[in-house]
Every structure is written in C-alpha cells, then in structure tokens.
Amino acid sequence: MARRPLPRVLSKGSAQLARSRELARTAADSATDVLHPLITIARGLRRLASAGRRRWVATPKDKRGALLFLVASVVLVVTLAPYGPLLAVTALMATAAWQGRDRAPSAPDGPDEAQVQRLKSLYEALVPYFSTAEDPEPLYAHGGDWEDAFPEYDFDGTGRVTHLVINYPAYFTDGEPESRARIEHLLSAKSGRGREYHFAWDEEGNQLTVRVLAPLPTDIAAQPFVTSPGETVLGFTDPTRVRRTLPLTHGEERRDVPPVVWRTGIRSTEPHLLALGQPGSGTSTLLRSIALQALHHGDVVIVDGGGTGEYACLTGRDGVLAVECGLTGALASLEWAAQETERRLSAANRAHQAGDPPPEDTRRPLWILLDRPTAFTHLAAAEGREDPQSLLHVPLRHGRPANVTVVVAEQLDSLETLSAPVRQHTRARVVLGPATTEQLETVLGAPPHTTPVDQVPAGRGYARLGAGPVHRLQVPATPDPYDDATSDAHRQAVLDLLPPRTTPAEDAAPSRPVPERPDTEALPVGSVLLDELPVDSVPLEKVPVEKVPVEKALPGRALPDEPSPAEADSEKVPAGAAAPEDTTAAEVPREAAVAESS
Ligand SMILES: Nc1ncnc2c1ncn2[C@@H]1O[C@H](COP(=O)(O)OP(=O)(O)OP(=O)(O)O)[C@@H](O)[C@H]1O
Numbered sequence: 001m002a003r004r005p006l007p008r009v010l011s012k013g014s015a016q017l018a019r020s021r022e023l024a025r026t027a028a029d030s031a032t033d034v035l036h037p038l039i040t041i042a043r044g045l046r047r048l049a050s051a052g053r054r055r056w057v058a059t060p061k062d063k064r065g066a067l068l069f070l071v072a073s074v075v076l077v078v079t080l081a082p083y084g085p086l087l088a089v090t091a092l093m094a095t096a097a098w099q100g101r102d103r104a105p106s107a108p109d110g111p112d113e114a115q116v117q118r119l120k121s122l123y124e125a126l127v128p129y130f131s132t133a134e135d136p137e138p139l140y141a142h143g144g145d146w147e148d149a150f151p152e153y154d155f156d157g158t159g160r161v162t163h164l165v166i167n168y169p170a171y172f173t174d175g176e177p178e179s180r181a182r183i184e185h186l187l188s189a190k191s192g193r194g195r196e197y198h199f200a201w202d203e204e205g206n207q208l209t210v211r212v213l214a215p216l217p218t219d220i221a222a223q224p225f226v227t228s229p230g231e232t233v234l235g236f237t238d239p240t241r242v243r244r245t246l247p248l249t250h251g252e253e254r255r256d257v258p259p260v261v262w263r264t265g266i267r268s269t270e271p272h273l274l275a276l277g278q279p280g281s282g283t284s285t286l287l288r289s290i291a292l293q294a295l296h297h298g299d300v301v302i303v304d305g306g307g308t309g310e311y312a313c314l315t316g317r318d319g320v321l322a323v324e325c326g327l328t329g330a331l332a333s334l335e336w337a338a339q340e341t342e343r344r345l346s347a348a349n350r351a352h353q354a355g356d357p358p359p360e361d362t363r364r365p366l367w368i369l370l371d372r373p374t375a376f377t378h379l380a381a382a383e384g385r386e387d388p389q390s391l392l393h394v395p396l397r398h399g400r401p402a403n404v405t406v407v408v409a410e411q412l413d414s415l416e417t418l419s420a421p422v423r424q425h426t427r428a429r430v431v432l433g434p435a436t437t438e439q440l441e442t443v444l445g446a447p448p449h450t451t452p453v454d455q456v457p458a459g460r461g462y463a464r465l466g467a468g469p470v471h472r473l474q475v476p477a478t479p480d481p482y483d484d485a486t487s488d489a490h491r492q493a494v495l496d497l498l499p500p501r502t503t504p505a506e507d508a509a510p511s512r513p514v515p516e517r518p519d520t521e522a523l524p525v526g527s528v529l530l531d532e533l534p535v536d537s538v539p540l541e542k543v544p545v546e547k548v549p550v551e552k553a554l555p556g557r558a559l560p561d562e563p564s565p566a567e568a569d570s571e572k573v574p575a576g577a578a579a580p581e582d583t584t585a586a587e588v589p590r591e592a593a594v595a596e597s598s
Pocket residue numbers: 218277278279280281282283284285286306310458459460474475476477478479480485
C-alpha cells in the first residue's frame with residue numbers, strides 16, 4: 001500500500017526543516033575543513049600539556065627543584081638567543097601538529113587477504129556458468145580478474161559476504177528459472193549456509209545483486225493490529241518489498257514492522273486463503289491469529305479436522321458461531337454456511353434491483369476457518385457420507401460478494417486430497433515450515449527470491465497474495481492458551497484478544513438441557529442458528545477441548561459417538577482407501593490475480 005501523504009503544512013514544514021539541516025551540515029563541513037590545521041595543533045598542545053603534567057606528577061618531589069631549574073635555564077637560553085623565541089614557537093607548533101595528528105588507523109581501501117580469497121573462490125566457482133569457449137573476451141575465466149566481475153561487495157565481522165553485486169555476460173540465460181536456481185544455489189552454498197539470501201536479477205543490466213537477509217523477528221506476540229476493516233495481518237516480512245509498517249509493542253518496547261496484509265471482502269482479488277505446512281509448522285496458529293482478528297468485525301465458524309482442541313479457547317465467544325471437531329457437526333455447519341451465502345446473495349440482489357443499499361445482515365463478514373479438512377474427507381469416505389469439502393463450493397465461488405471468506409489450513413502432504421474448488425478459489429497462499437523449492441513453487445505459483453534455510457522456526461514461511469510477489473513471512477505467536485507449553489506472556493496476549501463469552505460459563509455447564517430446535521432443513525434459509533446454540537463449556541482453566549455440537553441441538557439427527565477424525569482416520573480408513581472422486585482430481589492450475597500486501 002502506498003504511504004498516505006503527509007498533510008501539506010507538515011510536509012512543507014518538514015521539507016524546509018530538512019533544507020535548513022542540510023545547509024547547517026554543509027557549513028559545518030566547510031568550517032571543519034578550513035579550521036582543520038588549527039584543530040590539529042590545539043589537540044597537539046593539549047596532548048603535550050597533559051604529557052608535561054604527567055611527567056611533573058611522576059617526578060619525585062626531591063628532584064622537582066632540579067627539573068624546574070633545567071626548564072628555566074632552557075627558557076632563558078632560548079629567550080636570549082637570536083631568533084630564539086621565534087624558533088621555539090615554530091618548533092612547539094610543529095611538535096603540537098605532529099602530536100595532534102589523527103592516529104586512528106585508516107580503514108583499508110580494499111578487501112583484506114581473506115576477503116580477496118573468498119571473492120576469488122566465488123569468481124572461480126562461477127566460471128563454468130558464466131563463460132563459453134566462443135567468447136573472445138570472457139569476463140569469467142580461470143585465473144581471471146574478479147574485480148571486473150564484482151563491482152560491489154561487503155563483508156560482516158566474521159568475514160562472510162553480506163552484499164555482492166555480480167556482473168555476468170549477456171548470453172547467460174537469466175530468463176530461465178533453472179539457470180537462475182543453479183547460480184543461486186551455488187552462491188548460497190559458497191557464501192555460507194544457514195543464512196537467507198535475497199537474489200535480485202537485473203536482466204537489462206546483466207547484474208545480479210545478492211543480499212543476506214536478517215532473520216525475521218520471532219518474538220512478536222498476538223496483539224491488536226492497527227488495520228482497517230477488511231484487512232488481516234498474516235504476519236511480518238522484510239522491509240524491502242513492503243513499505244508500510246505497523247506499530248507493534250513487544251513488552252515495553254515499541255517498534256514498526258512491515259506486515260503482510262491480506263484484504264478480504266467485496267473488492268478483494270483473492271478472497272480466500274489456503275495455508276499449507278508440515279505438521280507442527282504453525283498453520284493452526286495462523287488460523288487462530290486470523291480468527292482473533294476476524295472477530296473484531298465479523299462472525300467465525302471453525303471446523304477443526306485435527307481434533308486436538310486447539311480452538312477450544314474460542315468456543316462460546318461472542319461472534320464464534322461454532323467450533324466443530326466432529327464430522328456431523330462439520331457437515332451441519334458447512335451446510336448452514338453454504339445456505340447463508342446463498343441467502344446473502346439473494347438478499348443483496350433483491351436490494352440491488354430495488355435500488356437499495358445491501359441489507360445490514362448481508363454485510364457482516366462471515367469467516368469459515370477449516371483446519372485439516374482432508375481428515376474429514378477420509379472419514380466421510382469410510383462412512384459413506386458427504387465430503388465436507390463439497391459444501392465449500394458455494395462459499396468459495398460466491399463468497400466474495402456475500403462477504404464470506406474461507407480459510408483452509410492443511411498439511412503439505414494432503415495437497416492432492418484438497419478438492420478442486422478449494423485449490424482453484426484460494427488465491428491467497430501461505431506455506432509454513434520446511435518445504436522444497438518445488439513444493440513452494442507448486443503452492444505459491446512462483447519461487448521465492450530467497451533461499452530456504454535448513455532450520456525454520458515455527459510460524460516461518462512464505463506468503464503470496466494472488467500474482468503478487470512472494471514474501472517471507474513470520475506469523476505472530478498466537479498459541480493455544482490452554483496448552484501447558486505456552487508461556488504466560490503469550491497466553492495472556494491471546495486471552496486479552498478473546499471476545500467475551502456469549503454464554504456464561506455456569507449456564508454452559510455440561511448438565512444444561514439442550515433446547516428443542518427445529519431441523520435445519522425446516523429453517524428458513526439463512527436463519528442464524530448456530531450463534532444461539534448452547535456452548536458446552538466450563539470455566540476457562542478447566543476445559544480445553546469442548547465444541548459447540550450443532551447436532552446436539554438438532555433432535556432430528558442421530559448423534560453417534562464420534563471419535564476425532566484424526567483417530568477415526570487411523571481406525572476406520574483402511575490403508576490405501578480411495579478418496580472420493582472429486583478429491584483426487586488432478587492439480588488444477590492456479591489462476592492467480594494478485595494483491596500486493598503493501
Ligand atoms: N508463529 C509462531 N510463533 C511461535 N510459536 C509458534 C508459531 N506458530 C506455531 N508455533 C508453535 O509451534 C507449535 C506447533 O504449532 P501449530 O499447532 O500451530 O502447528 P500445526 O502446523 O497446526 O501443527 P499440527 O497440524 O501438528 O497441529 C506450537 O507449540 C506453537 O505454539
């Protein structure tokens with residue numbers, strides 16, 4: 001996002017201030033140049049005086065008389081000698097100038113021997129890639145001159161390259177991803193592993209700029225972010241691609257960090273998101289972070305296929321319509337969400353035709369957050385029931401004008417099990433945790449311009465909004481507050497963001513009778529059913545895993561004792577059981593449109 005311009009008065013004032021500062025700086029520089037000899041002599045006199053004082057203090061008291069006599073004799077001789085005072089003052093000034101000279105060792109002009117060795121070895125390593133036998137004047141040749149090839153370089157304190165500009169011949173195939181990847185791999189290996197490098201290819205100028213990226217901050221906790229409605233902070237990134245910053249607090253400290261902001265709603269070009277990662281990479285944490293932000297302005301339905309109760313803290317909170325951990329509940333909630341999307345669309349259409357603004361009840365954002373939906377896919381196939389993913393088709397396809405947003409978190413290995421609409425309509429993408437370049441490219445649709453590192457902290461990865469640039473991403477720490485391993489500060493940060501409970505804890509005791517409810521089919525399309533449901537919850541500190549069972553509230557439905565899908569997965573699905581047809585469809589190419597996060 002472009003920075004908002006300063007008000008005119010302010011920007012004019014600051015321009016004048018900057019000009020005055022510049023003038024003052026120039027005047028000070030000129031004065032320093034003119035007065036430099038005087039400054040040097042004054043510094044020398046000061047040094048001579050302090051040396052004299054030291055000498056006087058160091059002289060034993062009984063010898064001070066003799067010393068004083070010697071000095072007085074010299075002064076007398078000098079005074080009486082022809083031109084003596086003049087010569088003495090000249091000698092004193094010369095000595096002071098010598099003593100007052102700047103003694104700081106001047107910085108070496110070029111690289112030291114070890115640095116030259118590093119640059120030479122990089123140059124030699126690049127020769128096979130940047131030379132050809134037909135080139136009459138090769139820029140790269142064994143034993144050749146590296147200085148023409150590397151016009152700019154910088155090293156850190158340990159002597160490793162931190163910035164390098166590389167000239168390469170025009171015939172190098174810099175338009176081919178494979179050729180680039182080879183060079184990038186070689187440079188990151190030769191410049192020192194364990195760091196992340198950013199590569200900027202200037203195809204016009206035949207120059208490659210390599211930069212070492214500072215690690216992204218991993219200590220940013222969940223907190224209220226300064227964003228507009230419709231903006232969700234996915235995490236934080238480098239300042240190179242994103243010019244906007246968000247003011248954040250970190251304990252006592254305040255700092256500005258560039259965010260990756262995802263825009264949803266009617267004008268969004270990537271209204272739904274897919275987050276993928278290895279187990280434990282932090283996709284559930286990302287979903288929790290999104291849920292906490294979504295609850296500021298909207299309602300949330302959570303479908304948790306992982307079945308580990310990671311969203312229990314949201315159960316019964318204001319705006320949380322359901323937290324489903326079982327197949328029956330997931331199906332009921334998603335069916336309702338599909339109907340609600342249709343209702344909103346037709347209500348908005350009727351209003352458009354009547355020339356009215358969209359009705360109020362179609363404007364409040366509705367978020368459908370699914371964690372590991374493929375766990376339900378396997379379970380549904382084993383039980384011969386409908387795949388919950390098939391119910392996402394309507395919200396995915398028509399969600400944008402209806403203010404319905406779908407976020408899916410899944411494990412990388414299950415990408416193929418995601419249904420075609422999920423892969424097609426989720427144009428905002430996130431990959432967290434370790435991933436190969438091929439996996440990143442498959443999910444994001446483009447390779448990142450940085451090298452992946454071996455050790456990735458939880459919540460670290462890449463994000464791409466539509467066809468925009470690939471950003472490095474660090475998700476803010478938003479742990480499950482009921483997890484024993486969560487630190488007190490992080491737990492409190494999440495608890496502070498939770499909306500109040502809609503259902504008081506005492507009312508939501510497990511013994512509370514379930515009210516009589518009509519069957520969903522009998523309800524008028526769009527009835528807000530879920531937010532009136534009882535919440536099986538007990539006081540915060542006692543209950544980690546409770547859900548809002550839609551099915552309990554629907555007397556018409558059978559209520560089997562459901563195992564968590566994760567368990568059922570392993571128990572009921574025979575190894576190699578085929579998934580339903582639509583879930584094994586070949587990878588649909590990602591049509592991307594974009595959004596720049598900044
Ligand atoms: N952004 C983050 N900052 C700090 N810690 C994180 C972050 N993301 C995740 N973690 C920590 O990493 C661990 C795994 O996170 P999480 O449960 O979100 O991963 P996951 O991908 O959903 O894994 P699984 O599918 O196995 O549950 C948790 O202990 C969590 O607190």
